[in-house]
Amino acid sequence: MPKIAFIGAGSTVFAKNLLGDILSFPELADSTISLMDIDETRLNTTRLVAERIARTLGAHPTIEATTDRRKAVAGADYVITMFQIGGYRPSTVIDFEIPKKYGLRQTIADTLGIGGIMRALRTIPVLLDLAKDMEELCPQALLLNYVNPMAMNMWALNRASKIRNVGLCHSVQGTAMQIAQDIGVPIEEINYLCAGINHMAFYLKFERKTPQGVEDLYPRIHQVYKEGRVPDWNRVRYEMLKRLGYFVTESSEHFSEYVPWFIKRDRPDLIEKFNIPLDEYIRRCEVQIAGWEATKDVVENPNLPINVPLIQEKxxxxxxxxxxxxxITEIASKFDQIEKSHEYGSYIIHSLETGIPRVIYGNVENRGLIDNLPQGCTVEVPCLVDKNGIQPTKIGMLPPQLAALMQTNINVQALTVEAALTGKREHIYHAAMLDPHTAAELDLDQIWSLVDDLIEAHGDMLPPFH
Structure with missing residues (x-):
């Protein structure tokens, strides 16, 4: 049976979903599960949850919990990363509040933009330290990374480590289900092909088989826009569909900060027109913290009654x-119920262990996969998984307008990775200069000053730069 290490296991809800997915497979039910986190309280909660999941499923895993990362990965076959370096406080708050002093506002700030740059600079050193541990203690293991900023993290790993890896996100399969709902076609009937970079991949095909042949479903998606049926929370993506001809994977609030067109301090009308939730990640974090405080007793002890009015009040x-x-109320009320999530992690492990072939979407190194994106960058493409490993699909050429838009983000990714791997401070400025949203709002002196302020504020959370 494989050993599966969870690094950042204090993310209890996410860990619970992955554990339920993994242990629901009979072939994985006796695995060794090694849970690791630096927060002992949250770690212990996840251990209790893991034990309950195992009992509910009739599985018999060996469950370990430790604050020692090297102990967790020693002898592992799979290592799953799911942490946030610097946490919500202080690091995420810093990434939002200091840019706001310059008039630079963000929505999520975990993938690109000045927030994504700083998050990568905090995260990449930790991932590389983990990779060094894996090279020593489990050199044949597969690293399954869920940590953002996905593209930058994976690019750095591929440049600086020989550990096998794949980056996993749920935007491809999640957005496909949203589109299916918008056009009124069951997702089970739909076949799609998607490719690009993480959070900026596009559906190149969206179709289904009918008795008359293959039906292209894109006309139905365009019809949603033409008939004014676009959900309020999805206006940005439908606008980009209109302009580019293809639908993008990541949410409207995410996408609005990857480009220079939607968030402008002198255009409040755009914020209203496209329903852009500024500081959205801050709001979500506050809600999740409140949700955890309101429900943790129920999570830790399923026999306690759920006080729904109190949860709602908090x-x-x-x-x-x-x-x-x-x-959040539904999560608390159904915490002991095990339902398959749409995360790819468990399916990858199961396919590698059993040989059962599956197609997943993975973030992998671009080695001849997408011809009009730079070689070596991180791309998100369909991958076949079986006993032979993770085998990415060659896509060829993307439509030129899509590749050009992706390149504006890849420029920032490349320079951020360069800064992280070389320690050269100048490349942090360069990355911020070329970021589409930052450059649309700030002049060069402001960008330089902003970077300096952020480096100082993050202090020891960042490695030294010269």
């Missing part, structure tokens, strides 16, 4: 929407 005080409240 969540509303934290700025939760009705959707947030319903979602």
């Amino acid at each position: 969540l509303r005080a934290a700025g939760a929407t009705d959707w947030d409240i319903n979602w």
Whole structure:
């Protein structure tokens, strides 16, 4: 049976989903699960949850919990990363608040932009330290990375480590389900081909088989826009569909900060027109913290009754929407119920262990996969997984407008990775200069000053730069 290490296991809800996915496979039910986190309290909660999941499923894994990363990965076959360096406080708050002093506003700040750059500079050194541990203690293991900024993290890993890896996200399969709902076609009937970079991949095909042949579903997607049926929370992506002809994978709030067109301090009308939630990640973090505080007793002890009015009260005080409240309350009320998630991690492990072939979407090194994106950058493409490993699909040429847009993001990724691997401070400025949103809002002196302020504020959370 394989040993599977969870690094950052204090992310209890996410860990719970992956554990349920993994242990629901009979072939993986006796695996060794090694849970690791630096927060002993959260780690212990996840251990209790893992034990309950195993009992519920009738599985018999060996469950370990440790704050020692090297102990967790020693002898592992799979290592799953799911951490946030610097946490919500202080690091994420710094990434939002200091740019706001310059008039630079963000929505999520975990993938690109000045927030994504700083998050990468905090995260890459930790990932590379982990990779060194793996090279020594489990050199044949597969690293399954869920940590953002995905593209930068994976690019750095591929340049600086020989550890096998794949970056995993849920935007491809998640957005496909959203589109299916918008056009009224069951997702089970739909076949799609998607490619690009993480959070900026596009559906090159979206179709289904009918008795008359293959039906291209893109006309139905365009019809949603033409008929004014675009969901309020998805206006940016449908606008980009109109302009580019293809639908992008990541959400409207994410995408709005990858480009220079939607968030402008002298154009509040754009924020309203496209319904862009500024500081959205801050709001979500506050809601999640409040949700955890309101539900942790139930999570730790399933025999306790759920006080729904109290949960709702605490969540509303934290700025939760009705959707947030319903979602968090449902999670708490169904925490002992095991339902398959749409995360790829368990399917990859199962296919590698059993040989059962599956197609997943993975973030991998571009070695001849997409011809009009730089070799060596991180691309998101369909991959076949079986006993032979993770085998990416060659896509060829992307439509030129899509490749050109991706290149504006890849420029920032490349320079950030260069800064992380060389320690050269100048490349942090260069990355910020070329970031589409930052450059649209700030002049060069402001960008330089902003970078200096952020480096100083993050302090020891960043490695030294020269």
